[in-house]
Amino acid sequence: MNLTLNQIDALQELVNIGVGRAAGVLNEMLSSPIRLHIPYVQLLSPQELQQELESQFDGNLLSTVQLDFHGSFKGTAELVFPTESASNLVAALTGEAPGTLDLDTVKIGTLLEVGNIVLNGIMGTLSNVLTQHLEYSLPNYGENKINDLVIFKDLDVNTRIILAHTRFIIEQLQISGDIVLIFKVASFEALLRAIDRVFGEAV
Amino acid sequence: MNEWETAEKEFGILDRVPEGICVLREDFRVVFWNRSLSDWTGISRSKILGTDIRNYFPHLRQGKYAHRLEQIFFGGPPTIFSSLLHKSIIPCQLPDGRWRIQHTTVTAVPAPNLRLENAGSRSSTRSFYALFVIEDVTDLTHRIQEYRSMRDRALEEIEERKKIEAALQESQHFIKKNCRCSSLYIVHS
Numbered sequence: 209m210n211l212t213l214n215q216i217d218a219l220q221e222l223v224n225i226g227v228g229r230a231a232g233v234l235n236e237m238l239s240s241p242i243r244l245h246i247p248y249v250q251l252l253s254p255q256e257l258q259q260e261l262e263s264q265f266d267g268n269l270l271s272t273v274q275l276d277f278h279g280s281f282k283g284t285a286e287l288v289f290p291t292e293s294a295s296n297l298v299a300a301l302t303g304e305a306p307g308t309l310d311l312d313t314v315k316i317g318t319l320l321e322v323g324n325i326v327l328n329g330i331m332g333t334l335s336n337v338l339t340q341h342l343e344y345s346l347p348n349y350g351e352n353k354i355n356d357l358v359i360f361k362d363l364d365v366n367t368r369i370i371l372a373h374t375r376f377i378i379e380q381l382q383i384s385g386d387i388v389l390i391f392k393v394a395s396f397e398a399l400l401r402a403i404d405r406v407f408g409e410a411v
Numbered sequence: 412m413n414e415w416e417t418a419e420k421e422f423g424i425l426d427r428v429p430e431g432i433c434v435l436r437e438d439f440r441v442v443f444w445n446r447s448l449s450d451w452t453g454i455s456r457s458k459i460l461g462t463d464i465r466n467y468f469p470h471l472r473q474g475k476y477a478h479r480l481e482q483i484f485f486g487g488p489p490t491i492f493s494s495l496l497h498k499s500i501i502p503c504q505l506p507d508g509r510w511r512i513q514h515t516t517v518t519a520v521p522a523p524n525l526r527l528e529n530a531g532s533r534s535s536t537r538s539f540y541a542l543f544v545i546e547d548v549t550d551l552t553h554r555i556q557e558y559r560s561m562r563d564r565a566l567e568e569i570e571e572r573k574k575i576e577a578a579l580q581e582s583q584h585f586i587k588k589n590c591r592c593s594s595l596y597i598v599h600s
Contacts, residue, residue: 237496314555327488328487344489
């Protein structure tokens with residue numbers, strides 16, 4: 209499936225608005241301002257996604273937050289932090305000195321909240337702008353290697369994956385890290401129809 | 412049956428859950444307040460029902476709460492308030508005087524289409540309520556803190572031992588060297 213330029217622009221804009229909203233919420237909670245880069249959006253097949261993630265993260269353990277949604281379109285949104293970025297982010301949010309990479313239950317709760325803020329920013333934007341009501345499951349935290357990511361489960365030939373890669377920077381604390389957002393959209397045509405309706409048909 | 416009675420019927424089973432649970436309407440009025448929260452806060456259900464929760468807990472007016480809860484009233488995704496970042500969403504103390512540390516999950520639940528009992532304020536149909544599930548993680552948090560300080564002390568001790576070991580090895584080396592020099596001196600003299 210190929211996307212039109214309009215559709216790619218629309219997706220990029222939706223994710224960008226969502227990430228912007230998430231940055232706004234995070235800034236309200238942090239004493240040091242956080243910047244989230246404009247995400248780079250790609251549409252990939254599961255195999256392409258696997259290759260892309262392997263090239264970025266090798267075989268490292270990744271911290272992930274997943275949110276399942278269903279409604280007029282259904283799928284999973286998954287936020288992936290490399291462990292070091294996750295640890296740095298928790299340290300920045302809690303005011304602890306960065307250093308130890310181990311994440312206990314309480315720290316995991318913090319990461320779950322950060323993931324929740326970013327995913328809600330994006331899912332909220334998608335739902336509001338495209339005027340689609342979606343139902344959501346509770347967000348889940350996991351630590352997995354690339355092959356075990358939830359996003360790769362129950363895939364069928366029509367599944368398309370939107371990959372958005374962004375980076376957070378907390379300049380005052382000289383902390384930065386990568387965030388990868390993955391959307392598995394099982395009913396991709398429905399999503400595209402909604403995008404076309406709101407942003408106009410591709411020429 | 413008014414809105415509060417309907418809510419009590421719908422959510423009443425949550426009185427049997429050992430978590431703090433409350434349900435808010437989009438204007439932040441409390442439509443349900445479970446037994447655990449009554450016990451934790453000392454605020455009875457009959458007193459808080461139908462009132463704006465922000466009168467009791469003014470911090471909920473802050474943007475970091477209000478902006479995130481807005482989405483819930485439109486049926487948005489669940490929202491997490493973690494214990495490390497917020498300590499407690501409904502501040503209250505344990506019998507021993509410590510503050511309860513809470514991990515909170517807020518989800519949107521469809522509100523029954525009801526007319527407000529308070530005819531004076533407004534009458535309209537509701538869309539979504541916010542269901543707060545508040546988990547007390549005080550003990551867990553303190554245990555983790557204790558474990559961490561024990562681990563940090565152990566790591567410091569290991570570092571200290573390594574330094575002592577290195578110093579000992581150095582002095583041993585020095586003594587050996589001196590002994591060799593002394594024995595050479597004795598042989599030559």
